[in-house]
Amino acid sequence: MRDLTDTTITEAVISTVREAKDARLAAILEALVRHAHDFVRETGLTEQEWARGMDFLTRTGQKCTPTRQEFILLSDVLGITMLVDALGNRRAAESTQNSVLGPFFRDDRPQAADGSDISAGLPGTPFFFEGLVTDDHGAPVANAGVDVWHSDADGHYDVDVPGLSDPAMRALLRTDGEGRFRFRSIRPSSYPIPDDGPVGEMMRATGRSVMRPAHLHVMIAAEGFQRVTTMLFPADDLYLDQDPVFGVKQSLVTDYASHPAGMGPYGTRTDEPYTLLRHTFVLEPGRSAHDPRPS
CATH class of the missing domain: 1.20.5 (Single alpha-helices involved in coiled-coils or other helix-helix interfaces)
Known part of the structure:
Protein backbone atom coordinates (compact mmCIF):
# COMPACT_ATOMS: atom_id res chain seq x y z
CA MET A 1 0.00 0.00 0.00
CA THR A 46 -6.65 18.93 -12.09
CA GLU A 47 -6.82 19.64 -8.36
CA GLN A 48 -8.82 22.79 -9.06
CA GLU A 49 -11.32 20.89 -11.21
CA TRP A 50 -11.60 18.17 -8.56
CA ALA A 51 -12.33 20.84 -5.92
CA ARG A 52 -15.01 22.40 -8.12
CA GLY A 53 -16.58 18.99 -8.62
CA MET A 54 -16.64 18.32 -4.86
CA ASP A 55 -18.23 21.73 -4.32
CA PHE A 56 -20.87 20.95 -6.96
CA LEU A 57 -21.77 17.65 -5.30
CA THR A 58 -21.79 19.23 -1.83
CA ARG A 59 -24.20 21.93 -2.96
CA THR A 60 -26.32 19.30 -4.72
CA GLY A 61 -26.78 17.52 -1.40
CA GLN A 62 -27.48 20.77 0.43
CA LYS A 63 -30.26 21.56 -2.06
CA CYS A 64 -32.15 18.36 -1.17
CA THR A 65 -35.24 18.65 1.03
CA PRO A 66 -38.14 16.30 1.92
CA THR A 67 -39.95 17.59 -1.20
CA ARG A 68 -36.98 18.09 -3.54
CA GLN A 69 -34.25 15.60 -4.48
CA GLU A 70 -31.51 17.40 -6.37
CA PHE A 71 -29.42 14.23 -6.67
CA ILE A 72 -32.27 12.42 -8.45
CA LEU A 73 -32.62 15.45 -10.72
CA LEU A 74 -28.89 15.21 -11.48
CA SER A 75 -29.31 11.51 -12.27
CA ASP A 76 -32.25 12.40 -14.52
CA VAL A 77 -30.45 15.00 -16.63
CA LEU A 78 -27.36 12.78 -17.01
CA GLY A 79 -29.58 10.04 -18.41
CA ILE A 80 -28.71 7.64 -15.60
CA THR A 81 -32.25 7.33 -14.27
CA MET A 82 -33.57 6.45 -17.71
CA LEU A 83 -30.70 4.02 -18.33
CA VAL A 84 -31.41 2.17 -15.06
CA ASP A 85 -35.09 2.10 -15.98
CA ALA A 86 -34.34 0.78 -19.47
CA LEU A 87 -32.13 -2.02 -18.14
CA GLY A 88 -34.68 -3.06 -15.53
CA ASN A 89 -37.83 -2.78 -17.65
CA ARG A 90 -37.23 -4.40 -21.00
CA ARG A 91 -40.70 -4.95 -22.45
CA ALA A 92 -42.13 -6.66 -25.49
CA ALA A 93 -42.91 -4.25 -28.32
CA GLU A 94 -46.67 -4.70 -27.88
CA SER A 95 -46.57 -3.92 -24.14
CA THR A 96 -46.79 -0.42 -22.68
CA GLN A 97 -43.26 0.94 -22.31
CA ASN A 98 -41.89 2.23 -19.03
CA SER A 99 -40.61 5.75 -18.42
CA VAL A 100 -39.15 7.58 -15.43
CA LEU A 101 -41.16 7.96 -12.22
CA GLY A 102 -40.20 11.59 -11.73
CA PRO A 103 -40.04 13.41 -8.39
CA PHE A 104 -43.72 14.28 -7.91
CA PHE A 105 -45.37 10.97 -6.97
CA ARG A 106 -47.03 11.12 -3.54
CA ASP A 107 -48.15 8.30 -1.27
CA ASP A 108 -50.88 10.50 0.20
CA ARG A 109 -52.90 10.68 -3.00
CA PRO A 110 -56.67 10.26 -2.59
CA GLN A 111 -58.61 7.29 -3.91
CA ALA A 112 -61.12 8.39 -6.52
CA ALA A 113 -64.27 6.85 -7.92
CA ASP A 114 -64.62 6.19 -11.64
CA GLY A 115 -65.17 9.40 -13.61
CA SER A 116 -64.21 11.69 -10.72
CA ASP A 117 -62.96 15.24 -11.19
CA ILE A 118 -59.49 15.28 -9.63
CA SER A 119 -58.59 18.88 -10.53
CA ALA A 120 -59.60 20.31 -7.12
CA GLY A 121 -61.17 23.18 -9.04
CA LEU A 122 -57.90 24.54 -10.42
CA PRO A 123 -58.21 26.58 -13.65
CA GLY A 124 -57.32 25.09 -17.01
CA THR A 125 -58.63 23.41 -20.13
CA PRO A 126 -61.05 20.62 -19.16
CA PHE A 127 -59.29 17.29 -19.61
CA PHE A 128 -61.09 13.95 -19.88
CA PHE A 129 -59.29 10.62 -19.80
CA GLU A 130 -60.62 7.20 -20.74
CA GLY A 131 -58.24 4.31 -20.12
CA LEU A 132 -58.31 0.57 -20.78
CA VAL A 133 -55.94 -1.93 -19.15
CA THR A 134 -55.45 -5.33 -20.84
CA ASP A 135 -53.05 -8.25 -20.75
CA ASP A 136 -50.78 -9.13 -23.67
CA HIS A 137 -53.61 -11.11 -25.30
CA GLY A 138 -56.11 -8.24 -25.15
CA ALA A 139 -58.11 -9.54 -22.20
CA PRO A 140 -59.21 -6.84 -19.73
CA VAL A 141 -57.43 -6.57 -16.38
CA ALA A 142 -59.96 -5.88 -13.63
CA ASN A 143 -59.26 -4.24 -10.26
CA ALA A 144 -55.86 -2.89 -11.28
CA GLY A 145 -54.58 0.01 -9.19
CA VAL A 146 -54.03 3.02 -11.44
CA ASP A 147 -52.15 6.04 -10.14
CA VAL A 148 -52.38 9.23 -12.18
CA TRP A 149 -50.72 12.59 -11.53
CA HIS A 150 -49.85 15.64 -13.64
CA SER A 151 -49.13 19.36 -13.68
CA ASP A 152 -51.58 22.24 -13.92
CA ALA A 153 -52.01 24.68 -16.80
CA ASP A 154 -48.92 26.62 -15.65
CA GLY A 155 -46.72 23.55 -15.33
CA HIS A 156 -46.96 23.30 -11.53
CA TYR A 157 -47.66 20.14 -9.56
CA ASP A 158 -49.85 20.45 -6.50
CA VAL A 159 -46.82 20.62 -4.17
CA ASP A 160 -45.79 23.87 -5.91
CA VAL A 161 -49.20 25.56 -6.18
CA PRO A 162 -49.29 28.49 -3.71
CA GLY A 163 -51.99 28.15 -1.07
CA LEU A 164 -52.87 24.57 -2.01
CA SER A 165 -52.51 22.18 0.93
CA ASP A 166 -54.48 19.14 -0.25
CA PRO A 167 -53.47 16.79 -3.08
CA ALA A 168 -54.78 17.80 -6.52
CA MET A 169 -54.44 16.51 -10.07
CA ARG A 170 -53.55 13.09 -8.70
CA ALA A 171 -55.53 10.05 -7.61
CA LEU A 172 -55.55 6.28 -7.20
CA LEU A 173 -58.28 4.68 -9.30
CA ARG A 174 -59.37 1.07 -9.92
CA THR A 175 -60.23 -0.56 -13.21
CA ASP A 176 -63.73 -2.02 -13.48
CA GLY A 177 -64.63 -5.53 -14.63
CA GLU A 178 -63.91 -4.54 -18.23
CA GLY A 179 -60.48 -3.10 -17.39
CA ARG A 180 -61.64 0.49 -17.83
CA PHE A 181 -61.06 3.62 -15.75
CA ARG A 182 -61.96 7.28 -16.27
CA PHE A 183 -61.29 10.63 -14.67
CA ARG A 184 -61.65 14.33 -15.34
CA SER A 185 -59.05 17.02 -14.60
CA ILE A 186 -57.33 19.92 -16.40
CA ARG A 187 -54.91 19.55 -19.29
CA PRO A 188 -51.25 19.33 -18.18
CA SER A 189 -48.68 21.75 -19.54
CA SER A 190 -44.98 21.65 -20.35
CA TYR A 191 -42.76 23.03 -17.60
CA PRO A 192 -39.12 23.66 -16.68
CA ILE A 193 -37.29 21.31 -14.35
CA PRO A 194 -36.07 23.08 -11.19
CA ASP A 195 -33.14 25.21 -12.34
CA ASP A 196 -32.34 27.29 -9.26
CA GLY A 197 -29.75 24.81 -7.95
CA PRO A 198 -26.50 23.15 -9.05
CA VAL A 199 -28.26 21.11 -11.76
CA GLY A 200 -29.64 24.32 -13.26
CA GLU A 201 -26.12 25.76 -13.29
CA MET A 202 -24.92 22.72 -15.22
CA MET A 203 -27.80 22.96 -17.70
CA ARG A 204 -27.02 26.62 -18.42
CA ALA A 205 -23.29 25.91 -18.72
CA THR A 206 -23.97 23.27 -21.37
CA GLY A 207 -26.67 25.24 -23.20
CA ARG A 208 -29.36 22.60 -22.62
CA SER A 209 -33.11 23.20 -22.46
CA VAL A 210 -34.74 22.76 -19.05
CA MET A 211 -38.25 22.37 -20.53
CA ARG A 212 -40.05 19.06 -20.12
CA PRO A 213 -42.82 18.30 -22.63
CA ALA A 214 -46.31 18.11 -21.15
CA HIS A 215 -47.26 14.67 -19.91
CA LEU A 216 -49.61 12.60 -17.81
CA HIS A 217 -48.02 10.18 -15.35
CA VAL A 218 -49.66 6.76 -15.07
CA MET A 219 -48.54 3.89 -12.83
CA ILE A 220 -50.45 0.60 -12.94
CA ALA A 221 -50.16 -2.39 -10.61
CA ALA A 222 -52.20 -5.57 -10.86
CA GLU A 223 -51.82 -9.01 -9.30
CA GLY A 224 -49.88 -11.33 -11.61
CA PHE A 225 -48.48 -8.58 -13.83
CA GLN A 226 -45.35 -6.47 -13.98
CA ARG A 227 -45.96 -2.97 -12.71
CA VAL A 228 -45.71 -0.28 -15.37
CA THR A 229 -44.66 3.31 -14.65
CA THR A 230 -45.14 5.47 -17.70
CA MET A 231 -46.13 8.83 -19.20
CA LEU A 232 -48.28 9.97 -22.10
CA PHE A 233 -47.08 12.96 -24.14
CA PRO A 234 -49.15 15.13 -26.54
CA ALA A 235 -48.01 14.70 -30.13
CA ASP A 236 -48.00 18.47 -30.76
CA ASP A 237 -45.73 19.42 -27.84
CA LEU A 238 -42.79 21.64 -28.82
CA TYR A 239 -40.33 19.99 -26.42
CA LEU A 240 -40.65 16.29 -27.33
CA ASP A 241 -37.17 16.13 -28.83
CA GLN A 242 -35.34 18.01 -26.08
CA ASP A 243 -36.69 16.43 -22.92
CA PRO A 244 -33.94 17.09 -20.32
CA VAL A 245 -34.61 13.77 -18.55
CA PHE A 246 -34.74 11.68 -21.77
CA GLY A 247 -38.13 10.17 -20.89
CA VAL A 248 -39.94 10.42 -24.26
CA LYS A 249 -40.62 7.22 -26.23
CA GLN A 250 -42.48 7.25 -29.52
CA SER A 251 -45.01 4.68 -28.28
CA LEU A 252 -45.94 7.10 -25.47
CA VAL A 253 -46.60 10.05 -27.80
CA THR A 254 -50.33 10.24 -28.41
CA ASP A 255 -53.23 12.42 -29.53
CA TYR A 256 -54.56 14.87 -26.96
CA ALA A 257 -57.67 15.51 -29.05
CA SER A 258 -59.29 18.95 -28.78
CA HIS A 259 -63.08 19.29 -28.95
CA PRO A 260 -65.39 22.32 -29.03
CA ALA A 261 -67.47 23.36 -26.05
CA GLY A 262 -70.64 21.39 -25.52
CA MET A 263 -71.58 17.98 -24.24
CA GLY A 264 -68.40 16.17 -23.25
CA PRO A 265 -67.73 12.62 -22.04
CA TYR A 266 -69.64 11.15 -19.09
CA GLY A 267 -72.59 13.36 -19.97
CA THR A 268 -70.72 16.44 -18.74
CA ARG A 269 -71.37 19.79 -20.41
CA THR A 270 -68.43 22.17 -20.80
CA ASP A 271 -68.65 25.87 -21.57
CA GLU A 272 -65.20 25.88 -23.19
CA PRO A 273 -63.23 23.62 -25.52
CA TYR A 274 -61.93 20.47 -23.86
CA THR A 275 -59.31 17.76 -24.40
CA LEU A 276 -60.13 14.06 -24.58
CA LEU A 277 -57.40 11.43 -24.28
CA ARG A 278 -58.08 7.72 -24.77
CA HIS A 279 -55.37 5.12 -24.26
CA THR A 280 -54.95 1.37 -23.88
CA PHE A 281 -52.29 0.05 -21.51
CA VAL A 282 -50.95 -3.46 -22.11
CA LEU A 283 -49.44 -5.27 -19.11
CA GLU A 284 -46.95 -8.12 -19.20
CA PRO A 285 -47.37 -11.13 -16.91
CA GLY A 286 -44.84 -11.32 -14.12
CA ARG A 287 -44.22 -11.03 -10.43
CA SER A 288 -47.32 -9.97 -8.52
CA ALA A 289 -47.46 -6.25 -7.76
CA HIS A 290 -48.99 -4.41 -4.85
CA ASP A 291 -50.64 -1.03 -5.01
CA PRO A 292 -48.49 1.50 -6.89
CA ARG A 293 -45.76 3.20 -4.92
CA PRO A 294 -42.10 3.96 -5.58
CA SER A 295 -39.76 1.03 -5.10
Whole structure:
Protein backbone atom coordinates (compact mmCIF):
# COMPACT_ATOMS: atom_id res chain seq x y z
CA MET A 1 0.00 0.00 0.00
CA ARG A 2 3.06 2.29 -0.01
CA ASP A 3 4.54 4.38 -2.80
CA LEU A 4 1.46 4.01 -5.01
CA THR A 5 1.52 5.66 -8.42
CA ASP A 6 -1.14 6.81 -10.86
CA THR A 7 -0.95 3.38 -12.50
CA THR A 8 -0.95 1.19 -9.36
CA ILE A 9 -3.39 2.99 -7.06
CA THR A 10 -6.50 1.64 -8.79
CA GLU A 11 -5.74 -2.03 -8.06
CA ALA A 12 -4.73 -1.11 -4.51
CA VAL A 13 -8.13 0.47 -3.83
CA ILE A 14 -10.03 -2.36 -5.53
CA SER A 15 -8.21 -4.91 -3.37
CA THR A 16 -9.77 -3.33 -0.28
CA VAL A 17 -13.35 -3.97 -1.43
CA ARG A 18 -13.08 -7.42 -2.99
CA GLU A 19 -13.55 -9.22 0.32
CA ALA A 20 -16.86 -7.54 1.14
CA LYS A 21 -19.38 -10.06 2.51
CA ASP A 22 -21.93 -8.92 -0.07
CA ALA A 23 -20.59 -10.08 -3.44
CA ARG A 24 -22.86 -7.71 -5.36
CA LEU A 25 -21.63 -4.76 -3.29
CA ALA A 26 -18.03 -5.77 -3.98
CA ALA A 27 -18.69 -5.98 -7.72
CA ILE A 28 -20.40 -2.56 -7.82
CA LEU A 29 -17.66 -0.86 -5.78
CA GLU A 30 -14.92 -2.42 -7.89
CA ALA A 31 -16.55 -1.17 -11.10
CA LEU A 32 -17.13 2.25 -9.55
CA VAL A 33 -13.49 2.64 -8.50
CA ARG A 34 -12.19 1.36 -11.83
CA HIS A 35 -14.36 3.68 -13.95
CA ALA A 36 -13.86 6.69 -11.66
CA HIS A 37 -10.08 6.30 -11.77
CA ASP A 38 -10.18 5.86 -15.55
CA PHE A 39 -12.25 9.05 -15.77
CA VAL A 40 -9.63 10.99 -13.80
CA ARG A 41 -6.81 9.65 -15.98
CA GLU A 42 -8.70 10.18 -19.26
CA THR A 43 -9.54 13.80 -18.52
CA GLY A 44 -6.29 14.64 -16.73
CA LEU A 45 -8.40 16.10 -13.92
CA THR A 46 -6.65 18.93 -12.09
CA GLU A 47 -6.82 19.64 -8.36
CA GLN A 48 -8.82 22.79 -9.06
CA GLU A 49 -11.32 20.89 -11.21
CA TRP A 50 -11.60 18.17 -8.56
CA ALA A 51 -12.33 20.84 -5.92
CA ARG A 52 -15.01 22.40 -8.12
CA GLY A 53 -16.58 18.99 -8.62
CA MET A 54 -16.64 18.32 -4.86
CA ASP A 55 -18.23 21.73 -4.32
CA PHE A 56 -20.87 20.95 -6.96
CA LEU A 57 -21.77 17.65 -5.30
CA THR A 58 -21.79 19.23 -1.83
CA ARG A 59 -24.20 21.93 -2.96
CA THR A 60 -26.32 19.30 -4.72
CA GLY A 61 -26.78 17.52 -1.40
CA GLN A 62 -27.48 20.77 0.43
CA LYS A 63 -30.26 21.56 -2.06
CA CYS A 64 -32.15 18.36 -1.17
CA THR A 65 -35.24 18.65 1.03
CA PRO A 66 -38.14 16.30 1.92
CA THR A 67 -39.95 17.59 -1.20
CA ARG A 68 -36.98 18.09 -3.54
CA GLN A 69 -34.25 15.60 -4.48
CA GLU A 70 -31.51 17.40 -6.37
CA PHE A 71 -29.42 14.23 -6.67
CA ILE A 72 -32.27 12.42 -8.45
CA LEU A 73 -32.62 15.45 -10.72
CA LEU A 74 -28.89 15.21 -11.48
CA SER A 75 -29.31 11.51 -12.27
CA ASP A 76 -32.25 12.40 -14.52
CA VAL A 77 -30.45 15.00 -16.63
CA LEU A 78 -27.36 12.78 -17.01
CA GLY A 79 -29.58 10.04 -18.41
CA ILE A 80 -28.71 7.64 -15.60
CA THR A 81 -32.25 7.33 -14.27
CA MET A 82 -33.57 6.45 -17.71
CA LEU A 83 -30.70 4.02 -18.33
CA VAL A 84 -31.41 2.17 -15.06
CA ASP A 85 -35.09 2.10 -15.98
CA ALA A 86 -34.34 0.78 -19.47
CA LEU A 87 -32.13 -2.02 -18.14
CA GLY A 88 -34.68 -3.06 -15.53
CA ASN A 89 -37.83 -2.78 -17.65
CA ARG A 90 -37.23 -4.40 -21.00
CA ARG A 91 -40.70 -4.95 -22.45
CA ALA A 92 -42.13 -6.66 -25.49
CA ALA A 93 -42.91 -4.25 -28.32
CA GLU A 94 -46.67 -4.70 -27.88
CA SER A 95 -46.57 -3.92 -24.14
CA THR A 96 -46.79 -0.42 -22.68
CA GLN A 97 -43.26 0.94 -22.31
CA ASN A 98 -41.89 2.23 -19.03
CA SER A 99 -40.61 5.75 -18.42
CA VAL A 100 -39.15 7.58 -15.43
CA LEU A 101 -41.16 7.96 -12.22
CA GLY A 102 -40.20 11.59 -11.73
CA PRO A 103 -40.04 13.41 -8.39
CA PHE A 104 -43.72 14.28 -7.91
CA PHE A 105 -45.37 10.97 -6.97
CA ARG A 106 -47.03 11.12 -3.54
CA ASP A 107 -48.15 8.30 -1.27
CA ASP A 108 -50.88 10.50 0.20
CA ARG A 109 -52.90 10.68 -3.00
CA PRO A 110 -56.67 10.26 -2.59
CA GLN A 111 -58.61 7.29 -3.91
CA ALA A 112 -61.12 8.39 -6.52
CA ALA A 113 -64.27 6.85 -7.92
CA ASP A 114 -64.62 6.19 -11.64
CA GLY A 115 -65.17 9.40 -13.61
CA SER A 116 -64.21 11.69 -10.72
CA ASP A 117 -62.96 15.24 -11.19
CA ILE A 118 -59.49 15.28 -9.63
CA SER A 119 -58.59 18.88 -10.53
CA ALA A 120 -59.60 20.31 -7.12
CA GLY A 121 -61.17 23.18 -9.04
CA LEU A 122 -57.90 24.54 -10.42
CA PRO A 123 -58.21 26.58 -13.65
CA GLY A 124 -57.32 25.09 -17.01
CA THR A 125 -58.63 23.41 -20.13
CA PRO A 126 -61.05 20.62 -19.16
CA PHE A 127 -59.29 17.29 -19.61
CA PHE A 128 -61.09 13.95 -19.88
CA PHE A 129 -59.29 10.62 -19.80
CA GLU A 130 -60.62 7.20 -20.74
CA GLY A 131 -58.24 4.31 -20.12
CA LEU A 132 -58.31 0.57 -20.78
CA VAL A 133 -55.94 -1.93 -19.15
CA THR A 134 -55.45 -5.33 -20.84
CA ASP A 135 -53.05 -8.25 -20.75
CA ASP A 136 -50.78 -9.13 -23.67
CA HIS A 137 -53.61 -11.11 -25.30
CA GLY A 138 -56.11 -8.24 -25.15
CA ALA A 139 -58.11 -9.54 -22.20
CA PRO A 140 -59.21 -6.84 -19.73
CA VAL A 141 -57.43 -6.57 -16.38
CA ALA A 142 -59.96 -5.88 -13.63
CA ASN A 143 -59.26 -4.24 -10.26
CA ALA A 144 -55.86 -2.89 -11.28
CA GLY A 145 -54.58 0.01 -9.19
CA VAL A 146 -54.03 3.02 -11.44
CA ASP A 147 -52.15 6.04 -10.14
CA VAL A 148 -52.38 9.23 -12.18
CA TRP A 149 -50.72 12.59 -11.53
CA HIS A 150 -49.85 15.64 -13.64
CA SER A 151 -49.13 19.36 -13.68
CA ASP A 152 -51.58 22.24 -13.92
CA ALA A 153 -52.01 24.68 -16.80
CA ASP A 154 -48.92 26.62 -15.65
CA GLY A 155 -46.72 23.55 -15.33
CA HIS A 156 -46.96 23.30 -11.53
CA TYR A 157 -47.66 20.14 -9.56
CA ASP A 158 -49.85 20.45 -6.50
CA VAL A 159 -46.82 20.62 -4.17
CA ASP A 160 -45.79 23.87 -5.91
CA VAL A 161 -49.20 25.56 -6.18
CA PRO A 162 -49.29 28.49 -3.71
CA GLY A 163 -51.99 28.15 -1.07
CA LEU A 164 -52.87 24.57 -2.01
CA SER A 165 -52.51 22.18 0.93
CA ASP A 166 -54.48 19.14 -0.25
CA PRO A 167 -53.47 16.79 -3.08
CA ALA A 168 -54.78 17.80 -6.52
CA MET A 169 -54.44 16.51 -10.07
CA ARG A 170 -53.55 13.09 -8.70
CA ALA A 171 -55.53 10.05 -7.61
CA LEU A 172 -55.55 6.28 -7.20
CA LEU A 173 -58.28 4.68 -9.30
CA ARG A 174 -59.37 1.07 -9.92
CA THR A 175 -60.23 -0.56 -13.21
CA ASP A 176 -63.73 -2.02 -13.48
CA GLY A 177 -64.63 -5.53 -14.63
CA GLU A 178 -63.91 -4.54 -18.23
CA GLY A 179 -60.48 -3.10 -17.39
CA ARG A 180 -61.64 0.49 -17.83
CA PHE A 181 -61.06 3.62 -15.75
CA ARG A 182 -61.96 7.28 -16.27
CA PHE A 183 -61.29 10.63 -14.67
CA ARG A 184 -61.65 14.33 -15.34
CA SER A 185 -59.05 17.02 -14.60
CA ILE A 186 -57.33 19.92 -16.40
CA ARG A 187 -54.91 19.55 -19.29
CA PRO A 188 -51.25 19.33 -18.18
CA SER A 189 -48.68 21.75 -19.54
CA SER A 190 -44.98 21.65 -20.35
CA TYR A 191 -42.76 23.03 -17.60
CA PRO A 192 -39.12 23.66 -16.68
CA ILE A 193 -37.29 21.31 -14.35
CA PRO A 194 -36.07 23.08 -11.19
CA ASP A 195 -33.14 25.21 -12.34
CA ASP A 196 -32.34 27.29 -9.26
CA GLY A 197 -29.75 24.81 -7.95
CA PRO A 198 -26.50 23.15 -9.05
CA VAL A 199 -28.26 21.11 -11.76
CA GLY A 200 -29.64 24.32 -13.26
CA GLU A 201 -26.12 25.76 -13.29
CA MET A 202 -24.92 22.72 -15.22
CA MET A 203 -27.80 22.96 -17.70
CA ARG A 204 -27.02 26.62 -18.42
CA ALA A 205 -23.29 25.91 -18.72
CA THR A 206 -23.97 23.27 -21.37
CA GLY A 207 -26.67 25.24 -23.20
CA ARG A 208 -29.36 22.60 -22.62
CA SER A 209 -33.11 23.20 -22.46
CA VAL A 210 -34.74 22.76 -19.05
CA MET A 211 -38.25 22.37 -20.53
CA ARG A 212 -40.05 19.06 -20.12
CA PRO A 213 -42.82 18.30 -22.63
CA ALA A 214 -46.31 18.11 -21.15
CA HIS A 215 -47.26 14.67 -19.91
CA LEU A 216 -49.61 12.60 -17.81
CA HIS A 217 -48.02 10.18 -15.35
CA VAL A 218 -49.66 6.76 -15.07
CA MET A 219 -48.54 3.89 -12.83
CA ILE A 220 -50.45 0.60 -12.94
CA ALA A 221 -50.16 -2.39 -10.61
CA ALA A 222 -52.20 -5.57 -10.86
CA GLU A 223 -51.82 -9.01 -9.30
CA GLY A 224 -49.88 -11.33 -11.61
CA PHE A 225 -48.48 -8.58 -13.83
CA GLN A 226 -45.35 -6.47 -13.98
CA ARG A 227 -45.96 -2.97 -12.71
CA VAL A 228 -45.71 -0.28 -15.37
CA THR A 229 -44.66 3.31 -14.65
CA THR A 230 -45.14 5.47 -17.70
CA MET A 231 -46.13 8.83 -19.20
CA LEU A 232 -48.28 9.97 -22.10
CA PHE A 233 -47.08 12.96 -24.14
CA PRO A 234 -49.15 15.13 -26.54
CA ALA A 235 -48.01 14.70 -30.13
CA ASP A 236 -48.00 18.47 -30.76
CA ASP A 237 -45.73 19.42 -27.84
CA LEU A 238 -42.79 21.64 -28.82
CA TYR A 239 -40.33 19.99 -26.42
CA LEU A 240 -40.65 16.29 -27.33
CA ASP A 241 -37.17 16.13 -28.83
CA GLN A 242 -35.34 18.01 -26.08
CA ASP A 243 -36.69 16.43 -22.92
CA PRO A 244 -33.94 17.09 -20.32
CA VAL A 245 -34.61 13.77 -18.55
CA PHE A 246 -34.74 11.68 -21.77
CA GLY A 247 -38.13 10.17 -20.89
CA VAL A 248 -39.94 10.42 -24.26
CA LYS A 249 -40.62 7.22 -26.23
CA GLN A 250 -42.48 7.25 -29.52
CA SER A 251 -45.01 4.68 -28.28
CA LEU A 252 -45.94 7.10 -25.47
CA VAL A 253 -46.60 10.05 -27.80
CA THR A 254 -50.33 10.24 -28.41
CA ASP A 255 -53.23 12.42 -29.53
CA TYR A 256 -54.56 14.87 -26.96
CA ALA A 257 -57.67 15.51 -29.05
CA SER A 258 -59.29 18.95 -28.78
CA HIS A 259 -63.08 19.29 -28.95
CA PRO A 260 -65.39 22.32 -29.03
CA ALA A 261 -67.47 23.36 -26.05
CA GLY A 262 -70.64 21.39 -25.52
CA MET A 263 -71.58 17.98 -24.24
CA GLY A 264 -68.40 16.17 -23.25
CA PRO A 265 -67.73 12.62 -22.04
CA TYR A 266 -69.64 11.15 -19.09
CA GLY A 267 -72.59 13.36 -19.97
CA THR A 268 -70.72 16.44 -18.74
CA ARG A 269 -71.37 19.79 -20.41
CA THR A 270 -68.43 22.17 -20.80
CA ASP A 271 -68.65 25.87 -21.57
CA GLU A 272 -65.20 25.88 -23.19
CA PRO A 273 -63.23 23.62 -25.52
CA TYR A 274 -61.93 20.47 -23.86
CA THR A 275 -59.31 17.76 -24.40
CA LEU A 276 -60.13 14.06 -24.58
CA LEU A 277 -57.40 11.43 -24.28
CA ARG A 278 -58.08 7.72 -24.77
CA HIS A 279 -55.37 5.12 -24.26
CA THR A 280 -54.95 1.37 -23.88
CA PHE A 281 -52.29 0.05 -21.51
CA VAL A 282 -50.95 -3.46 -22.11
CA LEU A 283 -49.44 -5.27 -19.11
CA GLU A 284 -46.95 -8.12 -19.20
CA PRO A 285 -47.37 -11.13 -16.91
CA GLY A 286 -44.84 -11.32 -14.12
CA ARG A 287 -44.22 -11.03 -10.43
CA SER A 288 -47.32 -9.97 -8.52
CA ALA A 289 -47.46 -6.25 -7.76
CA HIS A 290 -48.99 -4.41 -4.85
CA ASP A 291 -50.64 -1.03 -5.01
CA PRO A 292 -48.49 1.50 -6.89
CA ARG A 293 -45.76 3.20 -4.92
CA PRO A 294 -42.10 3.96 -5.58
CA SER A 295 -39.76 1.03 -5.10
